[in-house]
Amino acid sequence: MGIPVKDVLQLSVLKPARVLAGEPQMENREIEWISVIETPVENFVRKNEFVLSTGIGCSEDPVALESYVQDVINSGASVLAFATGRHIYKIPDRVIKAASKHDFVLLELPWEVRFGDVLHDVLQEISRQKQAEQQRTEEIRQELINCVLNGKGLQEIMKIVYENTAIPVAISDHNKLVRANYYFDQHMIQVLNGEVEGDYQLIPSHETPFKDHPLYHYIEEYQIGANYCYQLTILSNYKKQGYLLFKPESEDELTWSNLNILEHALTACALYFVKENAIEMTEIRLKDNFLLDLAKTDMEMDKQLQSKAQLLGYDLTKPYICLVGEIRFTKKVDDHIGTPDQAVMSSSMHSRNYYIQKEVAHAGDVLKRRTMATFEDGEVIVFLEADKRPYMETANQFLDLVERRLNELLAGINISWGISMHKDGIYTFHKSYNEAVTAYNIGRQQHEIGERTFFSDTRMNRLLMALSHEKEIEQIVKNTLHKLIEYDQKRQTDLIHTFIVYNKYNSNVSQTARALNLHRQSLLHRLRNIEQLTGLSLLNADDMFLLELSVRLWMLKKVDGE
Structure with missing residues (x-):
């Protein structure tokens, strides 16, 4: 200057x-x-x-x-x-x-x-000249800040910068996706946005004018294809929000005055991203709270609730399938990402939830179905718009899309699902959620992680769960299995599992031995122990029924007690 x-x-x-x-x-x-x-x-x-x-x-x-x-x-x-x-x-x-x-x-x-x-x-x-220039840059700074405070966007910020510096400028997010520009090189924008092929990289910058300017040590030179530009990182709360890119015709344009304007533009951009993030977080929080209340509270579907849903972009008048899932990682991945640092764990959870939310929305777009999703303590709740097809078919197609892409993004992730669509159709969010949770709980004691359990397939288990609360039946189960349970605990055996597999193969000794990877004589020895400990005969149909019923009720109780 x-x-x-x-x-x-x-x-x-x-x-x-x-x-x-x-x-x-x-x-x-x-x-x-x-x-x-x-x-x-x-x-x-x-x-x-x-x-x-x-x-x-x-x-x-x-x-x-x-x-x-x-x-x-x-x-x-x-x-x-x-x-x-x-x-x-x-x-x-x-x-x-x-x-x-x-x-x-x-x-x-x-x-x-x-x-x-x-x-x-x-x-x-x-x-006098410096005071006049400082007054001018102060007015520009105030104009840039007011631009954000008055609800204007990044394009308006770029316009102000260009009109006062005549330097082509652009703003990208932290992923280098260009959000706004003013007379910036279009080919460079297309490369950054992935619209055309091209390489871009930081290069060792040669000296630029005004070494004594505060921005000097933060200016980086960027090469995109055969072209060059400069960039400044936009930070807020020490977090990288994006980049301010500028492409002067010559370094002579990097005057003290212009660098001051670019510095003020950085502040305005940081303020804009903070405001944008705050609005986004508020909207996410409102949506999460609304969906959690919708799922976990028996709410009256009045006009006020539906109006609130519309403001958040939801349509409650459609029939929805409810999917409730629990996120788990394989032990190897857990060991790798595990850390005592709560901040890191929280960051990891937010990142994971972001990817899941993104893939839920993507799968909904592919199937042309509305989706509503939220998270709470590792639980995923998704409402998927239903159609005339069986709800199981629609849900499977949807989850296939979600999980295929998630497995590419988050290695080792597994989500077990409970799925339901209440028979009454619309306005049944709370009922569908409860049924999906029931299906999930039942599926958890029957399957490995990563399985899907539909509420309509759990009728037998729900009947058993209802019976398990009867005191007399509880006593029968205890008398039938207590010696068997004690034997397994003391000897570190698994006779109960042996019986389950034996019953699964309709008392076929050869098939059961192959499934358990046992010698035939070893299996027969286990079966004799079961008969001796329970006092029941595996050849008697009534005894087999009593033993099967007792084992299933005991396993349901075991899951409930975990």
Whole structure:
């Protein structure tokens, strides 16, 4: 941020100055500071500096004077002014020629012009210019913040930035998906959005102007195909939200002023993402609470409830299948991801829930079915719009889509499902949920994890569950199995499981032995132990029925007690 040399020379104190070289560059060169420097120059002069000199020490040596001027030129200064009349009476032609060769602005000042007056007036003009520039950037900063506070989007932020910097800009999210842009390179946008093939990568950045600007160390250079741009990371609460991409025509456009505007744009973008995330989280929380109440509370389906559902994007007038699932991982995966850090566990859960929610919505879109989903303590609750087909067929098709994609995203995940659609059709969310939970609980004691249990297939188990609460039946079960249970516990055997498999194969010894991977004589020995411990005969139909009924009731009770 500087003042053009031409404007500085309009100051009254510099009216007597005579331009000896570099006049065509006076509009392009800027002055950011002024100083009095004599030989040697060394590193005392910085870029865009107005240098005043008397030429002392070089007055009798034109070669030394030329060398001094060359050192000032090499330092990146904008102007060199010699006070003539005491040490130097006339600036040598060779010095003027050297300055002209480099398009460097060289001035001659009469000795009567005091350096102190020049310093005062130039510094005052630089200060005034900086204050005006700061006022301008402050107004832009306020405009950017108001843009977010007034509900405008990222595109409006990009428009403000471009109109005040003339630098093409774009905003991407943390996945590099471009959300908004203003005159940014369209091919680069298509590569970032995955619309066309192309590679993009960070590259070691060469030096950019204004090393002393706060943004300097945060600017990264980005290569997309054969093109290059710069990027700044948008952060809020130390979390990466996205990127501000900008593509100046040349590094000369990266002025202090423009970098200030980009810095303010970063703040506005961070504020926008925080606001967006807060709105999204509020909407998710409202949806979760609504669905949990819908599933777990017997609510009256009045107009107020339906209006609330419509505001959240739900239609309660359709028939829905309820799917209740429990998420589990294989032990190997659990061991790998397990950590005592609660924050990491919470983050992992949110990430997992995000993927599940995403795949539920995707499967619903594929099947053209409405879906409503929520989570609570590892439990997944999904309401899937039903159709005229059997609900089991629709649910299986839906879960096949969900689980196939989930297995690609989350290795080792398993979800056991209980599924129901209440016979009354619509407005049966609470009843369907209870039936799905019942189906899940029954399926848990019958199957391995990752299975699906339909409520309509659990009639026998529900009948047994009802019987299991009768005191007299509970006593019969206890008397029938207590010796068998004690034997298994003491000897670390599994005679009950042996009976279940034996009964499954309709008392076929050969098939049972193969299923249990036992020698035939070992199986017969186990069967004799069962008869001896229970006092029942496995050849008697009534005894077999009593033993089967007792085992099934005992297993139901065992699951309920876990």
